[in-house]
Amino acid sequence: xxxxxxxxxxxxxxxxxxxxxxxxxxxxxxxxxxxxxxxxxxxxxxxxxxxxxxxxxxxxxxxxxxxxxxxxxxxxxxxxxxxxxxxxxxxxxxxxxxxxxxxxxxxxxxxxxxxxxxxxxxxxxxxxxxxxxxxxxxxxxxxxxxxxxxxxxxxxxxxxxxxxxxxxxxxxxxxxxxxxxxxxxxxxxxxxxxxxxxxxxxxxxxxxxxxxxxxxxxxxxxxxxxxxxxxxxxxxxxxxxxxxxxxxxxxxxxxxxxxxxxxxxxxxxxxxxxxxxxxxxxxxxxxxxxxxxxxxxxxxxxxxxxxxxxxxxxxxxxxxxxxxxxxxxxxxxxxxxxxxxxxxxxxxxxxxxxxxxxxxxxxxxxxxxxxxxxxxxxxxxxxxxxxxxxxxxxxxxxxxxxxxxxxxxxxxxxxxxxxxxxxxxxxxxxxxxxxxxxxxxxxxxxxxxxxxxxxxxxxxxxxxxxxxxxxxxxxxxxxxxxxxxxxxxxxxxxxxxxxxxxxxxxxxxxxxxxxxxxxxxxxxxxxxxxxxxxxxxxxxx
Numbered sequence: 001x002x003x004x005x006x007x008x009x010x011x012x013x014x015x016x017x018x019x020x021x022x023x024x025x026x027x028x029x030x031x032x033x034x035x036x037x038x039x040x041x042x043x044x045x046x047x048x049x050x051x052x053x054x055x056x057x058x059x060x061x062x063x064x065x066x067x068x069x070x071x072x073x074x075x076x077x078x079x080x081x082x083x084x085x086x087x088x089x090x091x092x093x094x095x096x097x098x099x100x101x102x103x104x105x106x107x108x109x110x111x112x113x114x115x116x117x118x119x120x121x122x123x124x125x126x127x128x129x130x131x132x133x134x135x136x137x138x139x140x141x142x143x144x145x146x147x148x149x150x151x152x153x154x155x156x157x158x159x160x161x162x163x164x165x166x167x168x169x170x171x172x173x174x175x176x177x178x179x180x181x182x183x184x185x186x187x188x189x190x191x192x193x194x195x196x197x198x199x200x201x202x203x204x205x206x207x208x209x210x211x212x213x214x215x216x217x218x219x220x221x222x223x224x225x226x227x228x229x230x231x232x233x234x235x236x237x238x239x240x241x242x243x244x245x246x247x248x249x250x251x252x253x254x255x256x257x258x259x260x261x262x263x264x265x266x267x268x269x270x271x272x273x274x275x276x277x278x279x280x281x282x283x284x285x286x287x288x289x290x291x292x293x294x295x296x297x298x299x300x301x302x303x304x305x306x307x308x309x310x311x312x313x314x315x316x317x318x319x320x321x322x323x324x325x326x327x328x329x330x331x332x333x334x335x336x337x338x339x340x341x342x343x344x345x346x347x348x349x350x351x352x353x354x355x356x357x358x359x360x361x362x363x364x365x366x367x368x369x370x371x372x373x374x375x376x377x378x379x380x381x382x383x384x385x386x387x388x389x390x391x392x393x394x395x396x397x398x399x400x401x402x403x404x405x406x407x408x409x410x411x412x413x414x415x416x417x418x419x420x421x422x423x424x425x426x427x428x429x430x431x432x433x434x435x436x437x438x439x440x441x442x443x444x445x446x447x448x449x450x451x452x453x454x455x456x457x458x459x460x461x462x463x464x465x466x467x468x469x470x471x472x473x474x475x476x477x478x479x480x481x482x483x484x485x486x487x488x489x490x491x492x493x494x495x496x497x498x499x500x501x502x503x504x505x506x507x508x509x510x511x512x513x514x515x516x517x518x519x520x521x522x523x524x525x526x527x528x529x530x531x532x533x534x535x536x537x538x539x540x541x
Contacts, residue, residue, distance in 0.1 A: 001200045003221045008199050009135050009147045014192040015090050015127030016151035016402070018097055020158020021185040022066050022120060023286050024311070025104075027159075028166035030059060031290040031303060031367070034177035039110055052366045054110065056437035059369075062114060063287055063437075067429035069118035073125020074426055078255075078419030080126065086134035086202040086415075093126035094193040101186035105179050121426070123189075128402075129422035133414060136406040137202040138222055140232075141473050141500075145325040148406065149399030153318045156394065158188075159286065160311040167304050204411055204474075207240045208247075215240070239475040240411070247412035257413055258420060261489050266481055269466055270405040270417060274425035276458040277401035280341050281451030282393050283432040285310060285386060291440060292386060294370035295352075295359070296379040306383065310390045317394035329470040329499040330404050334462045337396025342455035344389040345448050351378050351385070352445035369437040372444045401425070407469040410478045464494060471500035 002008055029035045036053030037044050039062075045051060054062060073093075081089040100119030107113040132148045139147045162181055169180040200222065206215040216228060216237055224230030258267040285292070289307045293299075298306050325333060355378035364370035374382060409417040439447045469477045481491040 001218075001221060002198050003225070005139055005143065005147060005222050008138060008222070009150050011192065011195040011199055012090060012131050012134055013151045013154035014188050014195075015093060015131045015154075017154040017158035017188055018093075018120075018185075018192075019070075019124045019128055020155040020160075021162045021188070022117075022124060023155075024159045024162035024166055025181055025185055026063055026066075027287050027289060027307070028163045028170070028304065029178045029181070030288075031294070032170045032177055034170070034172075034174060038175055038178075039113070050366060052362075052368070056369050056441050058110060060434040060437045062110065062117065064430045064433035065114040065117035066121040066124065067426045067433055069121025070125035070128065070426035071121075071423050071430060073122035074129045074419050074423035075125075076122075076419075077126040077129040077422075078416035081130045081133065081205075081415040081419070082253075085205050086130050086137065087196055087199055089130045090127055090134065091193050091196045093123040093130075094189040094196075096120075096123040096126070097189040098186050101182065101189070105183040105186075107182075125422065125426055128425070129419045130415070132402045132406045133418050134202055136403075136474065137204040137414075138200070138218075140223055141471055142326055144407070145330070145400075145403045145470055146322050148403040149318075149322050149325055151402045152394075152399035153315070153322060156311070156314040156318050156398075160308070160315050163308055163311050167308065170304065204240055204414075207237075207244050208411060212241075236473065239473060243411050243475055243478075247410065253412050253416060255416055255420060258417055262482075263409075263413065263417075265465075265490050266408045267417065267420070270408050270421035271424045272458075272461065273401050273404050273466070274421045275428050276338075276454070276461070277397045278425055278428035278432055279451065279454040279458065280338075280393055280397055281345055281389070281448070281454070282398070283429060283436065285390055285393075287433060288369070288436050288440070289386070291367065291370045291437075293383065294364045294367055295356070295372050295374060296382045297373070297375050298379075298383070299365050310387055313387055313390050314394050314398075317391045318399060319395075321395040321399045325399060325403065326470050327499070329468050330400055331462065331466055331468050331494070331497070333396050333400050334404075334466060335459060337392055337400075338455050338459035338462060340392035340396075341389055342452050342459070344385045344392065345452035345455060348382055348385045348389075349445055349448035349452060351381050352448065354378075356445060358444070363441075369440040371441050404466075404469065407472075407474060407477050408481075411474075414474075467492060467494040468497035468499055476500075 002011075030053065033048040033051055036051035037048050039054050040051050041053070041055045041058055053059065077089060080092060084092070097120060100116050100123060103116030103119060104113060107116060128151075131151055135148050135151070136144055162185060165184060166178075166181040170177050172180065200218045201214070203215040203218040206218065216233070219233045219237055220226055220228040220230065223236070224233050227233070257263060289310060290303050293303045293306050321333070352372055352374055356372045356374035359371055359373040362368060364373055405418050405421040406414060436447065467480050469480075480497060483491040486492040
């Protein structure tokens with residue numbers, strides 16, 4: 001078995017990369033004439049440059065098919081993961097991706113394309129929900145944010161790689177222009193399936209199934225280079241044992257467990273983390289960026305090249321989050337991201353309203369969704385704000401929306417809770433995928449105002465309700481929500497929680513017997529109402 005936690009994460013996040021491939025398999029294709037003419041709604045004109053492609057409603061349905069399948073896959077993933085394990089759930093997702101990609105590549109009509117995208121979406125739903133769970137249950141506290149955040153980095157790499165493949169394929173004649181990238185996207189899933197055979201299973205899932213020797217071996221393998229007597233391994237195993245013993249009385253977990261009074265706060269935070277990540281408006285920039293740049297006067301190959309720049313920005317700007325997210329903490333990162341994205345969205349709305357005009361019923365370049373036109377210096381400002389928006393999302397809500405939900409829940413409900421949160425992501429991804437093309441047609445530049453208001457709302461919501469989890473073990477995070485001295489059913493108020501990375505590092509170095517060592521200055525002890533004992537979680541008053 002592979003012991004290096006970075007190698008384990010690097011393999012698992014290929015599952016996240018599949019989502020990135022799907023985004024570019026549509027965003028890079030929808031503006032090329034080969035795709036427009038093949039999937040044309042109505043008669044195909046003799047001149048390919050006059051093809052308008054699917055109507056805005058049909059294109060919205062094609063795009064939304066993948067997140068629709070992902071919603072169902074995410075909900076099912078909790079059951080699959082709890083029964084077969086985190087590792088096998090990811091492998092099942094890889095096999096489903098092969099099937100969906102084959103159907104998409106062979107698509108003869110819109111119906112076949114939609115079916116293939118729904119199947120691919122089912123895979124993405126499974127992997128996007130369970131890869132963060134798998135990594136978070138293996139990772140040490142001080143590196144958990146960085147490692148889980150690698151899923152978002154994999155998504156950005158997937159977007160960029162397949163976008164450039166699609167750009168190169170766009171010069172091919174006929175249907176090869178879109179069938180080549182649609183076929184190539186199944187290759188990473190083959191590698192993912194094969195590599196997962198050499199990865200360890202989640203120690204917390206093994207413990208829940210009563211396989212304690214295997215759980216101990218995996219913890220020792222990953223956290224202490226095979227030393228089963230490491231103080232950190234012993235302490236972590238004991239915490240897991242305490243949690244599992246406590247949870248045996250609630251072994252039959254359903255989704256209704258997440259709606260009980262002691263869980264509803266955690267459930268709403270995890271669900272809204274994923275909902276807000278979609279309502280930032282990033283889907284507009286990923287799926288429909290070519291429409292935005294058409295409105296800014298960039299067309300043809302120049303449009304595809306300009307669009308590719310934002311994907312490079314997305315990859316590069318995710319790196320700071322991977323390096324520093326466990327030092328910065330989750331809360332400051334989310335708050336800063338919401339404020340910055342709100343700024344650029346309102347700026348774009350203002351520029352388009354003040355300096356643009358309606359492009360007519362046929363839109364720009366016979367693309368009705370490109371319904372507003374702006375030129376000159378204002379068009380450059382629109383492009384700049386679009387790039388700055390991506391640069392603000394990439395190190396903030398992008399990775400944290402995957403890091404945060406798996407940290408919130410106790411072991412017995414973690415698989416289903418993260419599945420529910422991720423299903424909310426896909427439900428809103430589906431809605432936005434379908435909503436945005438008609439929105440550009442009907443409300444035009446006001447679309448940006450809608451997303452700007454959402455960013456304002458998420459800033460306020462995050463400040464009052466999202467506690468800090470960085471640097472704490474998963475069991476210690478549970479104690480934040482069960483603090484007897486805090487608000488009933490809420491626990492420690494979110495704005496009083498602080499980063500505990502220094503303490504997490506001390507624990508991993510074996511300083512587990514001295515209560516004073518590693519305790520954050522001003523920390524308080526949080527007593528759980530449901531479990532005996534208490535843990536120092538580094539919460540500042």
